[in-house]
Amino acid sequence: MYDKVLTYTPSDVTLIICDFVVTGMISASLQWSSPPFKLIRGCRGINTRVASRDLSAVMTLELLQTTVTNEVLFQLLYQDRRNQSARLDVTLKDTSGDTILYTDSAYISAFPDMRYSDGFDNRVWKIEMLNVRDGQISSNDKGGLDIFGEGGLAGRISSSIF
Numbered sequence: 001m002y003d004k005v006l007t008y009t010p011s012d013v014t015l016i017i018c019d020f021v022v023t024g025m026i027s028a029s030l031q032w033s034s035p036p037f038k039l040i041r042g043c044r045g046i047n048t049r050v051a052s053r054d055l056s057a058v059m060t061l062e063l064l065q066t067t068v069t070n071e072v073l074f075q076l077l078y079q080d081r082r083n084q085s086a087r088l089d090v091t092l093k094d095t096s097g098d099t100i101l102y103t104d105s106a107y108i109s110a111f112p113d114m115r116y117s118d119g120f121d122n123r124v125w126k127i128e129m130l131n132v133r134d135g136q137i138s139s140n141d142k143g144g145l146d147i148f149g150e151g152g153l154a155g156r157i158s159s160s161i162f
Contacts, residue, residue, distance in 0.1 A: 008096065008140055009096055012094055012095045012096035013025070013028065013092070013093070013094050013095075014091075014092075014093050014094075014095060015028055015061070015090070015091070015092050016089075016090070016091040016093075017072070017073075017076070017088055017089070017090050017106075017127075018076070018088055018089050019089075020069075020072055022061070022063075022069045023067050023068065023069050024063045024064035024066065024067025024068075024069050024070075025061065025062070025063060025067075025069070026062040026063060026064060026122055027060075027061075027062045028059060028060070028061050028062070028092060029059070029060045030057050030058070030059050030060075030092070030101065030129075031057060031058050031060070032055075032056075032057045033054055033056040033057055033058065034052045034054040034056070035052065036051065036052055037049040037050065037051055037052065038050050038052060055131050055132045055133075056128070056129060056130055056131060056132070057129045057132055058109075058126060058127070058128055058129070059090070059092070059106075059126070059127040059128075059129060060124060060125075060126060060127075061124070061125045061126075061127060062122050062123070062124050062125075063122060063123045063124075063125065064120065064122060064123075065120060065121050065122060065123055066120070070112070070123050073108055073125055074111075076088065076108055077108040077111065080107060080108065086107050086108075087104060087105050087106070087107070088103075088104075088105075088106040088107060088108070088127070089102075089103070089104050089106075090102070090103050090106045090127060090129065094138075094140065096140045097138045097139050097140035097141060098136060098138035098139075098141075099135075099136065099137055099138045100134075100135045100136060101132055101134075101135035101137075102132070102133055102134045102135050103129040103130070103131060103132050103133055104133060105129070105130040105131050105133075106127050106128060106129045106130065107127070107128055107130075108125060108126070108127055108128075109126045109127065109128040110125075110126045112124050112125050
């Protein structure tokens with residue numbers, strides 16, 4: 001049984017793009033382009049799965065309209081459009097736990113929609129990650145769980161469902 005109470009603090013989430021620490025971040029989300037496995041239906045009801053090697057993803061980054069990060073991202077996109085050679089290093093990490101994702105092959109895929117009103121509006125940027133090269137997805141428990149250790153989850157996984 002796991003009896004720790006874990007907490008989450010948005011300020012512990014850091015996004016670094018080419019050594020620039022993003023400021024004014026409202027949210028960051030990551031959507032994988034492909035599932036890790038594909039089901040292959042076989043004859044006679046025998047199915048299997050095939051692993052996908054596709055580790056591409058799309059990061060959606062919502063920023064305050066007032067943050068200097070908008071200017072940095074615009075300049076990166078502008079230079080990439082001029083030279084068509086940008087490969088951005090992007091690191092997303094949650095320092096309250098062990099979650100970290102890294103790519104060295106990302107690019108900004110679109111200009112953000114812009115709106116001006118009598119309040120604050122946000123800018124939403126899309127960053128395409130061609131290949132997430134390293135990292136792990138974890139909880140906010142430093143050191144994580146030992147699922148393969150004594151009494152861990154792996155000891156309770158059945159090799160057959162029947």
